[in-house]
Amino acid sequence: MNTLILILLLSFTAQITPxxxxxxxxxxxxxxxxxxxxxxSHGFMSPxxxxxxxxxxxxxxxxxxxxxxxxxxxxxxxxxxxMGMIALGKTLNDPKxxxxxxxxxxxxxxxxxxxxxxxxxxxxxxxxxxxYEFHALDNCGAMDASLIQIxxxxxxxxxxxxxxxxxxxxxxxxxxxQNGTLVRDHPxxxxxxxxxxxxxxxxxxxxxxxxxxxxxxxxAAHQVIExxxxxxxxxxxxxxxxxxxxxxxxxxxxxxxxNGWIMMAQVELLRYLPKNYPxxxxxxxxxxxxxxxxxRYQSKSGLWHQLIDKRDSYLETSCSAMFVYGIAKAVNxxxxxxxxxxxxxxxxxxxxxxxxxxxxxxxxxxxxGIGDNLNFYYxxxxxxxxxxxxxxxxxxxxxxxxxxxxxxx
Numbered sequence: 001m002n003t004l005i006l007i008l009l010l011s012f013t014a015q016i017t018p019x020x021x022x023x024x025x026x027x028x029x030x031x032x033x034x035x036x037x038x039x040x041s042h043g044f045m046s047p048x049x050x051x052x053x054x055x056x057x058x059x060x061x062x063x064x065x066x067x068x069x070x071x072x073x074x075x076x077x078x079x080x081x082x083m084g085m086i087a088l089g090k091t092l093n094d095p096k097x098x099x100x101x102x103x104x105x106x107x108x109x110x111x112x113x114x115x116x117x118x119x120x121x122x123x124x125x126x127x128x129x130x131x132y133e134f135h136a137l138d139n140c141g142a143m144d145a146s147l148i149q150i151x152x153x154x155x156x157x158x159x160x161x162x163x164x165x166x167x168x169x170x171x172x173x174x175x176x177x178q179n180g181t182l183v184r185d186h187p188x189x190x191x192x193x194x195x196x197x198x199x200x201x202x203x204x205x206x207x208x209x210x211x212x213x214x215x216x217x218x219x220a221a222h223q224v225i226e227x228x229x230x231x232x233x234x235x236x237x238x239x240x241x242x243x244x245x246x247x248x249x250x251x252x253x254x255x256x257x258x259n260g261w262i263m264m265a266q267v268e269l270l271r272y273l274p275k276n277y278p279x280x281x282x283x284x285x286x287x288x289x290x291x292x293x294x295x296r297y298q299s300k301s302g303l304w305h306q307l308i309d310k311r312d313s314y315l316e317t318s319c320s321a322m323f324v325y326g327i328a329k330a331v332n333x334x335x336x337x338x339x340x341x342x343x344x345x346x347x348x349x350x351x352x353x354x355x356x357x358x359x360x361x362x363x364x365x366x367x368x369g370i371g372d373n374l375n376f377y378y379x380x381x382x383x384x385x386x387x388x389x390x391x392x393x394x395x396x397x398x399x400x401x402x403x404x405x406x407x408x409x
Contacts (some may be wrong), residue, residue, distance in 0.1 A: 029398065033085060042054075042107045044111075067127045070387065074131040076138045077391065078104075078142075079143035079145060083391055084393070086149050087398040102154065108128060108131070109156075115128055131162075141200050144162065145203040148206040170219075171216075182196050182200055191242055191370065198264055199261075202265060202269070217269075252372060253371065256307065256365070257365060260326075263287070266283065267325070302347045302348070302350025304319050306319075314363065317351060317354050320350060324396040325392055328344040329399045362384055364385065
């Protein structure tokens, strides 16, 4: 009798455990996404008087103005968040998340002309200023990558015009080395940032899919291969944050989020790349190499450190979310062996310990340039719910839910 009861209990546990994880993961991701939606207001505010304006057409002349909600600004971190929202909506088959992104873009485009006039007259501290500025990948890559996904649904000509402008800038306007590798002109001329792989490749991959033009896939693949060449540390098996072409030298740090940007860029490219693309095996090899390296540095908590190879630096959630997304996506798509899924799972469990009851994420490193000493990275502030974590968390959660569903099936 006792044996029979034990068998029945084990059978019951086997049936409910996957569903339990699925529901738990859904609730965790929905809580973060719903917190974003609940804290998004579509309007403007005077920083001097706190007067609120529903649209730019109601704002008196020469009144300083700001967005009520940071989630409606034209910022690269919002582009990543929008891609996370879209992915979550598709994973859960819930249209509200896609509608949220579509509504935000409607709000932006309905108010662009007013602030464009101010910007062109020399007043540059205006909402959506990065939309009007075209001197960095940060200003177009991630936001326009998410815009492509909305354009695929809405087909608005003004969206396509913006997308084409971004494609022209990334292909012809951004500084490059002689071999075509994307670089920045600061803090020193022709500096290669690991961050820029994400600020270019996801857009190029989507542009290749949108247009059918292989030149975008070729450029994206070239960037992944060359960034790997310049930034990969063969000894430590992780990436440096940057490379200075004037000194032919690496920057000092193996910064967590830079490594995260690189991994996310790779899986975004593989997601859209044609199956028979000639360099696909090379790209897969680079991704597998990074995943093996990153797995070596995971902490007991499941999270990764601000400086990946420095265990006395703090545990940081944005890079951890990026690694969970990249590894889980790679496993779900069959790009890496399933033996790596426990790395993503432990990382996900670690992230959930950093989620607050109301759906915010703790211990996020703020925006960070390339530092010339390790103390710069050690002492970067960590904040609650800094926007750098949000998109990566939503993307990671979507892949964890997909894996849960595969287990259930």
